[in-house]
Amino acid sequence: MEQEVIVEQEEVVEQEDFVVQMRGINKVYPNGIAANKDVNFSLRRGEIHAIMGENGAGKSTLMKILFGLEQPTSGEILINGQPVAIHNPQKAISLGIGMVHQHFMLVPSLTVAENIVLGMAPTTKSRLLVDYKKAVQIAEENAARYNFRIEPNSKVMDIPVGMKQKVEILKALVRGAKILILDEPTAVLTTQETTELFKELIALKEQGLTIVFISHKLKEIKQITDRLTIMRGGRTMGVYNTADISEAEISRLMVGRDVVLKVVKDKAQPTETILKVRDLEYTNRWNKKMLDKLSFSVRRGEILGIAGVEGNGQRELVEMLFNLNTPDTGTITVCGESIINQPQNKIRDRGVSLVPEDRMTYGIADIATIEENVISDRFTDSRFNKGPLFNVQEIHSECDNLIVDYRILAKSRKQQVKMLSGGNIQKVVVARELSSKPTLLIADQPTRGIDVGATEFIRNEIVELSREGAAVLLVSADLNEVIELSDSLIVMYGGKIVAYFEDTSQLDDEVMGEYMLGLKHQTEEEIAKVSYE
C-alpha cells in the first residue's frame, strides 16, 4: 500500500515537470511513407528545446502533430499531464501552443497591428466597428512586455523579414501561447537579425515560456538551447542536455546511414573540363548571401557530387546552371561558352540536361501524356516533323522505345503522367533527359521519394551515362546516394564549398557530417583543387 503511494507521487512529480509529453507517436501517410516511428518527445516547463535532424527526419511532422495540423496514426499527447486530442490548430491555440511557420502566415496589405489582432479584433462600444486604436495599443503593449521592436502602423509588406517574424511570434503570444514552436526560424534571417531573435527568445524563456526550436544548425543550437532531441529517419536518436553533448557527437547522431547501399561502377577516367563555374556569388532578395565565391569544374567521364544539408545554396546553384536565376557576379561556362542569361533551349542545344529537384513543377507537365512529355525537348527535330505536321509514326516509336528502355510502367504512351507512381514519373523525366545524350547532366535529388527499384535503376543509368563520356553533376541530400554514386565530391555549407574529396571510396559518414554541419572546413588550397587548374 505504502509503495503504491510513493509510485503515484513520483508520477505527479514527473507530470509537473513536463508541459508537453508525446508518447509513442507514429505517423504513416496515406502513400505509405512513415514520417514518425514510435517517437517520444517531452518538454520541460521554461526550457528552450531543439529538435534536430536532417530534412525528412520527421521533426516538422512531429511539430505539426503537436500543433494539430496533422493527426498521428497512433500515440498519445499530454499537455500539463492531461491527455488531449489536438484535431486542429484552434485546439492547439486554446491549449496555449503557438507555432511560427517557416513561411509566414501574414496578410501583406494589413498593418502589423491588424495582423496581430486578426480574428480577435477589438471593437468599439457599438460592437460594429474595429477599434483600431485599441488594436495598436494591444500590439504595443505586448511588444513592450516582451521587448520586441515593431511598427504597429506599418503595412506588413513594407517591413523587413526579421520584423515579420516578430509579428508572427507576437501573434502567438497575444493568443496566450505558453509553448512556442519555431520552425527553422533563422533560415530567412541575416546574422544581425538572428542575434536579435536569440536575445528575445532568451527573454521569453525568462518570462516562463517554453520554446521548441526546429533546426539543423549546430552553432545556434549550442548557443541558446537547454536540451535537444535528435531525430533521424523518423525516429528519435536520443534526448540530451545541450551542455553535455559535443557538436561532433550531435553531428554523428544526426547524419548517418542506416543501411549502406553499394553502387557498382568502374573507376572514372575524367578527361577535359565541360562545366566551369568561377567565383559565383548570389544574394537573394531578403539580403541573404546564398552563394559565396563558388568555383568548381566538372570533367567529361566523371560524376561530381554536391553534398550538404538542404538550404545551403544547392538549389540556387542549380537554378543558375539552367538560367532559372541570374548570379550577381561570376561565370558559368559549358565547353568554354557562357550560359548565363541564355534561354533554356540554347542551353539544351549545348548538350546540357537537367533532372530537376521539383519534378512535378519543372520536370513534367502532369496532365500531358507520357509521349508529350518525353518529346517536349525534341519535337522540333526534323525527324519528328513532316512539313507542317508531326511525324506521328516516328514520335510513337520514339516514345515506345523510351518506355521500354527506361522501364516505365504505364498502360500506354497516351497515359497522363500524373496517373503514374512517383518512381515512374521520375523515370519519364530521366528518360527524356538522359536519352538526349547530354554532354553535361545536372541531376538534382534524382531519386528523392521514389521506390527502391526505380532508385537503383536511375542510379545505374546515371553511372552508365558518365562512363559513356558525359560530365555529371549530382546534387543530393541523400548521403548514401552522394557518396556511392559520385567519383569525387564537394560539400556545401552556407553557400560555400567547405570540402573537396577527390576520391569518395574511403569517405565515412562521420567526417561528412562534420563538414555538412559546418564544424570543419578544408583550407582554400584543398578546396581549389576542384577547379582542376
Added chain:
Amino acid sequence: MIGDLLLSIFNTDFLFSVIRITAPILFAAMGAVIAEKAGVVNIGLEGIMMISALFGALIGYWTQSWLVGVLGAVVVGILLALLIGFFAFKMKTDIILGGIAVNMLGAGGTIFLLYMFTGMKGNTGALVTRDLLIPTVNIPLVQSIPFLGQVLSGHSVLTYLAFLFVWLIWVILYKTPLGLNIRAVGENPNAATSIGVSVEKIQYIAIAFSGALAGLGGAFMSMYYSQGWNSGMVAGRGFIALAAQAMGRGEPLGTMLSSLLFGFAQALRTKVSGMQGVSSYLVSVIPYLVTIIGLVLYAISTMNKLKKRQVAAKGAE
C-alpha cells in the same frame, strides 16, 4: 454640331440620366468589390441581376407592394449567390463555371419562369403598374438649388441607396471586424486559417453580399428603369460591373468613379443616337469604346506602378 453636343451634355437632363443609368451598374459593381476582396470572382452577377429582376417584378405584383418586391429580389439574389458559393466552396467546382451556369440560367430560365408563372412571353410590362414602381424622392433643400437640384433630386429610392452603398461597403471593408477577415481571407487564406478564421464562412458571407447587391441592381432595372421585366433588359450590366471593379482597383470609391464613367458613356449613346445626321450604329459603339479605353489606361497605370515598385525594390537591396 460639337456645340450641340456640349450643350446637350451639360444640361441637367443629361446629368440626371447619367446618375440614373449608373445606379444598377454601381449596385453590381459594389457586389463585385466585396466578393473580390474575399478572393471570390462572382462572374454570375449578370445572371443574378436577370433572375432577381424578374422575381422583383413578380413578387411586387403578387403582393402589390414594391418594397416586398425589392426585398424578394434581394433574397433571390442571395440564394443564387449562395448556390454559386455552394458549388465552388463545397463541391469544389471552378467558380467561373458556377457563375456561367447562373448567367445561362438568367438568359434562358427567366423566359421559361415568366411563361410558367404568368403565361406571358418576353416581358412583364403589363404587370408592373405605375404604383408598383420604386418611388422617387425629392430632397427638400437640394431640389431648390438651381442646376444641382435638378440633377440630384427626384431620383428613385434605390438610386440613392446605390450611392449610399459605396460608403457602406467601404465602412464594412475597412472599419469592421468582418471586413478585416474578408481582406485577410482574400489575400492570404492560410494566414486566416492559421488563427482560426474560417475561410469558407467568410467567402460565403462575401458572395451573399454580392448576391444581395446584384439583386438590388436587378430590382432597379425591372421595377424602375425599364418599368417591367424584359428579356434583353440587363444587357451586360453585370459584366460592365466587373470591369468597373477592375478599373476601380477593387476599391469602393474608384469603382464608383469607373461606374459613373460607364454610366456616362451609356447616357451619351442614348443622347447622341437621338441626334440627326449621326449614324446610330457608330454611336452604339461608345460605351464599349469607353470600356476599352478605360481598361487600357488602367493597364498602363498598373504597369507603371509595378515598375515603380521594382525600382523601389532594387533601391532597397
